[in-house]
Amino acid sequence: MTKYLFRIDDVAEEMSNWDNFEKLCKVFKKYKIKPIIAVIPDNKDPEIKGKKKKGWIKLIKDFTIAQHGYHHLKTGTGGLNKLNPYGEFAGLSYKDQYDMIKKGRDILIKKGLKINTFAAPWHSYDKNTIRALDNLLFYHISEGLNVHEHYDSVIWIPVSDWKISKKLIGTRTLTMHAQDITPKKVDIIKQFIKENRKDIISIEEINPFGRSRFSLYWFYFWFRYAYHSPLPRLIKWLKN
């Protein structure tokens, strides 16, 4: 059975499309849907600039917040995914990436947001990005071109759908940019939700071991998870 998630990219404190974005948030709230809101911690991308909205944290607080990079600048390469020739992180040293992700996450936590998920700007990441996310105790990365979720250092939720339409199989993240939301698009999403509500899930409902709960893979996960910095992970989990 196909499961759907929604992901809205490029949400920043100062952006130009607050009215339509707010309309879409109201639809999600009405149908009790928890989309992934990919928030840029400290936006410096001139293409996203706009007006600051009062109460914007309150508007998104109950959704799943993903950290969308740090400054949203093209400081890196396309990385492993190769969807774009540039990105913010891929190609940079482990230390640089770790520091950027940590600084960005601290900004979002200070604003009162819970951050366990990462969404890479321009879908660009490399081995150092994944290592940094693992060491910073992120649970999920909303990236990858697979059809199903899987575990590899973090839990990967694939992102390869940019059109609101039904799919045959898999866990599908229907992704759009906050700047591209129009009243017409809000209506299309509303209609899709009405027709498919029971198949729309939140990231917290994803269990990458679902059907293989007693497989070796599952034991491997717990061994690795417990072996790798068990105390900080336990503390973080309890705090959540």
Ligand SMILES: [Zn+2]
């Ligand atoms: Zn972006």
